[in-house]
Amino acid sequence: MKSTALTLCGLLLLPLPVLAAGSAVGQGLNLTAISMFCVFVAATLFITRWAARRNNSVEDHYAAGGKITAMQNGWAIAGDYMSAASLLGISALVFTSGYDGLIYSIGFLASWPIILFLVAEPLRNLGRYTLADVVSYRLQRKPIRTFSASSSIVIVLLYLVSQMVGAGKLVELLFGLSYTTAVVLVGVLMMVYVFFGGMLATTWIQIIKAALLLTGSAFMAYMVMQHFGFSLNALFTQAVQTHKLHDAIMRPGGLVSDPVSAVSLGMALIFGTAGLPHILMRFFTVGNVQAARRSILYATGIVGFSYALIIVIGFGTIALVASDPLYQTNQGSIIGGVNMVAVHLAHAVGGNLFLGFICAVAFSTILAVVAGLTLAGSSAVSHDLYVHVLRRGTATEREELWVSRAATVGLGVLAIVLGILFEHQTIAFIVSLTFSIAASSNFPVLVLSIYWRGLTTRGAVVGGSLGLASAVALTILSPTVWVKVLGHAAPIYPYEYPALFSMLVAFAGIYLFSVTDKSQRARIEQRAYADQLVVSELGVKAAAVTRSA
Amino acid sequence: MEHTATLPVSWPQAAADITCEELGRDPRFQALLSGRRRFIWGLTALMLGVYFGYILTLAYRPDLLGVRLVASQPMTLGIPIGFGMFAFTFGLVAVYVHRANSVYDAMIRNLRQGVGQ
Numbered sequence: 183m184k185s186t187a188l189t190l191c192g193l194l195l196l197p198l199p200v201l202a203a204g205s206a207v208g209q210g211l212n213l214t215a216i217s218m219f220c221v222f223v224a225a226t227l228f229i230t231r232w233a234a235r236r237n238n239s240v241e242d243h244y245a246a247g248g249k250i251t252a253m254q255n256g257w258a259i260a261g262d263y264m265s266a267a268s269l270l271g272i273s274a275l276v277f278t279s280g281y282d283g284l285i286y287s288i289g290f291l292a293s294w295p296i297i298l299f300l301v302a303e304p305l306r307n308l309g310r311y312t313l314a315d316v317v318s319y320r321l322q323r324k325p326i327r328t329f330s331a332s333s334s335i336v337i338v339l340l341y342l343v344s345q346m347v348g349a350g351k352l353v354e355l356l357f358g359l360s361y362t363t364a365v366v367l368v369g370v371l372m373m374v375y376v377f378f379g380g381m382l383a384t385t386w387i388q389i390i391k392a393a394l395l396l397t398g399s400a401f402m403a404y405m406v407m408q409h410f411g412f413s414l415n416a417l418f419t420q421a422v423q424t425h426k427l428h429d430a431i432m433r434p435g436g437l438v439s440d441p442v443s444a445v446s447l448g449m450a451l452i453f454g455t456a457g458l459p460h461i462l463m464r465f466f467t468v469g470n471v472q473a474a475r476r477s478i479l480y481a482t483g484i485v486g487f488s489y490a491l492i493i494v495i496g497f498g499t500i501a502l503v504a505s506d507p508l509y510q511t512n513q514g515s516i517i518g519g520v521n522m523v524a525v526h527l528a529h530a531v532g533g534n535l536f537l538g539f540i541c542a543v544a545f546s547t548i549l550a551v552v553a554g555l556t557l558a559g560s561s562a563v564s565h566d567l568y569v570h571v572l573r574r575g576t577a578t579e580r581e582e583l584w585v586s587r588a589a590t591v592g593l594g595v596l597a598i599v600l601g602i603l604f605e606h607q608t609i610a611f612i613v614s615l616t617f618s619i620a621a622s623s624n625f626p627v628l629v630l631s632i633y634w635r636g637l638t639t640r641g642a643v644v645g646g647s648l649g650l651a652s653a654v655a656l657t658i659l660s661p662t663v664w665v666k667v668l669g670h671a672a673p674i675y676p677y678e679y680p681a682l683f684s685m686l687v688a689f690a691g692i693y694l695f696s697v698t699d700k701s702q703r704a705r706i707e708q709r710a711y712a713d714q715l716v717v718s719e720l721g722v723k724a725a726a727v728t729r730s731a
Numbered sequence: 732m733e734h735t736a737t738l739p740v741s742w743p744q745a746a747a748d749i750t751c752e753e754l755g756r757d758p759r760f761q762a763l764l765s766g767r768r769r770f771i772w773g774l775t776a777l778m779l780g781v782y783f784g785y786i787l788t789l790a791y792r793p794d795l796l797g798v799r800l801v802a803s804q805p806m807t808l809g810i811p812i813g814f815g816m817f818a819f820t821f822g823l824v825a826v827y828v829h830r831a832n833s834v835y836d837a838m839i840r841n842l843r844q845g846v847g848q
Contacts, residue, residue: 281796284813285789288782292816295778295823299771303831418805432807433797434789441790448786452779472836475828482824486817493813713751719764720754720839 214538216357222394222546226375229386233379240579243380243586244311244561245466250385252473256480259464261388262554263290263455263485264395266348266547267613269492273524276496277504280421280431283496287489289451291482297456298478304632306465306474307721308714312558313462313624314566317631319717320710322639322703324571329643331566333623333650334459337616338559339596341458342552344612346601349548355518356525356541361605369598372552376560376590381467384553391543391550392484398543399491402524405531406498414494421500431500443678447614450681454617457624460558471721492524499523502530556593563589611662614679618657622649622684630692632718635711638704641696649688656680754842763838770830778823785816 241247250258268290276283309315314330346365353364375383410416418432425431455461465474503509503516509526511517516526528540564586569577577585627646630637657663659675696704716722754760788795796809 281807281809281813284809285786288785288813288816288820291820292778292782295820295827296775298824298827299775299778414810415804415806418810422805429805432799432805432810434793434809441787444786444790445783448783452782472832475831479824479828482821486821490814490817712755715764716751716754716760719760719767720842722843 212357212538212541214534215541216538218538218542219357219545222390222542223371225390226371226383226387226546226549229390230375230379230383233383233386236382237378237380240311240565240582240586242382243583244463244557244565246381246385248467248469250467252468252476253480254385254389255464255468255473255477257392257484258385258388258467259461259477259481260484260488261390261392261395261550262460262464263481264392264488264547265345265551265613266352266544268488269395269399269495269547270352270521270524270544272489272492273496273499273527274520274522276493277499277520277523279435280425280427280497280500281433282435284493285434286451287493289448290455291486291489293452293455294478294482294485296452297461298475298482300629301456301462301632302465302474302478303471303721304718305462305628306468306471307718308632309466311463311466311565312561313457313459313628314562314570317627317642318570319631320707320714321631321637321642322707323575325643326639327566327570329646330624330627331562331571333619333646334562334566335559336650337457337620337624338459338555338562338593339600340612340619341460341616342555342559342593342597343600343604344609344616345548345552345555346597347604347607347609349545349552350601350605352521352544352548355522356544362602365598365601368548368552369594369601371549372556372597373590373594375549375553376556376594377587381463381557384550384557385467387546387553388550391546394543394546396484396488396491398528398540399488399495401536402498402528402531402540403491403494406494406502406527409498409502409531417494417497417501421497424505425500440677442682446677446679446682449685450614450617450621450679453625453685454619454621454681457620457628458616459562459624460554463554463558463561495524495527498531499527503527506530552597556590556597559593560586560589563592608667611657611667615653615657618653618679618681618684619650621681622653622688623647626685626688626692630689634696635708636696637692638696638699638701638707640699640701640704641692641694644695645688645690645692648691649684652687653680653684656684757842759838759842763835763842766838767835771827774823774827778820781819782816785812 236247237243239247268287272283272287275286305313305316308319312331313334314327317330318326346368349368350361350365353359353367354361357364359367375387406417407414410420421431422428427435464477468474468477503523503526506526509517509523509530516523518525525537525540525544529537532539564582568585568589569575569582573581623646626649627642631642656675657680658668659673660678660680661673661676662678664670664673664675796807796812798808800806800808800811
């Protein structure tokens, strides 16, 4: 594995003669950033080698043997959840429109209580490795697992593509490598982590990433505050003077001009997280419900604190980066685009060394997220589709492990190909689409399977599929895609986000197709709820109870 | 996954004779269930109410959040409210964890120990 690390770093340095070296971002190869990144990659490969020795069973591979502590899991959840969109995206949003950046981050954090109150503990008590374990507890195994795995794979693939494209563009700017090299590099690394190290390696990469992100953000926010004598008002005064919108940056702006879109976006953010397979999977890595619960407390603290720092960083970029010609092109726009403002701020407050550090942090952020996604996607393929649907639960552990690894390679290759294909596409809508789909397919089915006795297989599969389809259809017909991407004159669906309607479609569909299901099978499923309830609340299986299969 | 009819090792052996049906009928289980349900749906309603209250304020009365705290300073009401949302979110999570640890875990332990008597 050490030699792999060397090879990878060699690969990174390969384009050296082609590109001119420079210190600032977007001006060719950045050696400080690349060496820091190499240290990070070497460390993650070392962890992978360590984890690979402990990755022997299916339980190890999917859930790190259930031996992750609450504190570790809290950091890992934070690392799994905060994508590159967090540091770079939210600070860029603050940079362009001020207060609006705060609105987004509030929505991202507000999803955690919902997961904790409604989903986390029953999920831990009823399931073992995947979301489908939980929803198939009393429902018909084949159709419900097929649905649940398919919707999870759709979510994982879309999210992966958005991260791959983001990674490619980021690395192009930060390290001066070509887009394709970057996408292949990210894809290969995530395959190596998941293939060999499974959940244990993924967990530690996420922990390290969260710690790096928090350290980097804290240092930057501290330096910004120090510059303004630790007075927020002094920072805001400077920001208001510099920004072309002046006072308007201190007020809510255009982000939520239309109430339906605002509520719709809010619903996607707050309920979508509870349907993201890579997030839900993290609750299976701890030993018990108490640890799952505490890990969310830690995660909410870490994520919330990071977002608060990022808002300060965002205002810092207005005050310190916007007016500095060093970070502008000759035409007066920001070098590398507005997504780079936090990186420029790192240079402004900490010089070249800290700039390199933040570049490496930004990249590590992507690696940790894609590794979690790949693991969740491959487990849906192997555990749900292969073992339970195709083989009806008869596959051996050995087989399951190898199918999971094959799925990891398949997903990795697919993500690389899609990442390269989508280089020049407008993909900004994909992340919100992912949350909308999760909120309209996985979330309703999961919540109703836990809390509604009347749910039947037919209701869950039909309603959940309707929710998924309507989230995709409404997104395509919305102004974001129909007008901005496909170039039509007017949108067919007038709002920016689909969740308000697609969630309604999902819940109504599940309800209707459940209550009208008069089959024998449906009655058995509804009767089985009483047993499921005991297991979901107490976390134990009483004896002499056989589950209706 | 297969739900076999075996109990975790930590369970008292006597419990092996108890069925889910009997556990489900236990009044203490019913008390746990109704108490917990009230608590989690109450907290969920509170979180959703505060969050969508904030979102609807942004949509319909953004000017309220744009009011300056001190006329001579740029700080607006929206800033402490925004950061307050972070604190509120974390606070609710902490309230849940505290109550689950101190009240419901004890009830669950109690139910498990009483099983089979």
